[in-house]
Amino acid sequence: MTAPSQVDYRDILRVWREADTIPEIEHAWLFDHLMPIGGDPSGPTHEGWTLLSALAAQTQRLRLGLLVTSNRFRPPAMLAKIAATVDIVSGGRLDFGIGAGSRPGHPLARREYEAHGLPFHDSAHAVGSLAEACTIIRRLWTETEPFDFNGTYVQLTGAFCNPKPVQRPHPPILIGGRSAPVLRVVAEHADLWNIPGGDIDDAIGRSALLDRYCTEIGRDPASITRSIHLPVSYDQPGITRDAIGEATATGFRHIVLGLSAPYPADVARWVTDKLITTSV
16 A cells, blocks of 8 residues: 555556566555645645556556545545546456545544535444445446435435446445444445554454444355555564464455555565565
């Protein structure tokens, strides 16, 4: 994962092109913020979906996505169209990541809504609208006739998506988050679930809660791939290797390694040699 903030486009492109040539690296990710949430608050931050489409056109093999799209930023029908376009540009390599949006207590994340004229509703609204968005987006990707949608949070008339994504029935849906209400949405809608790393015991507990929610609605918990984001330490790679081993041993098989900028030369090869091949 290369967070597209406090960094130049060419630097991200360099890392993704290198990673695209290394089979051990299976997927690459951006985040979805409109302003910096770390470092210089007035520094550069690239818009995630626009950048993802550019990187999709510059790579051939990597699966790719945003970890994760803020459902607060874009209406779901518009987001479905954007994502379908990226899946087409990439030749069917999109993993569609989505979440409820930034938590209210993060002031640097909160300011980007006010700066862009975006509403910031409470958590109940954010989770409820996420569930409706997942329903709408899947329908737009799979249904061949226009439809109306009259939800609590979203109303559509004559909704239709053409062209459809390349992937059938649709791109895999990854939902990120750790709260109990979001995990209920994960149980109903997700193919993959991602949680930020850092506290493996908490991640294990959240995964067990997701199992319970799946069982309650009659879904096999094993049908949802468990994903975790782990920060990379350039200076102490052993710490990252230990975190990878701990995560995989507890059922998290989809590992996203977060790279901090500036990116060293040949960083994708370094990640492969120092972290991936020594952890599997």
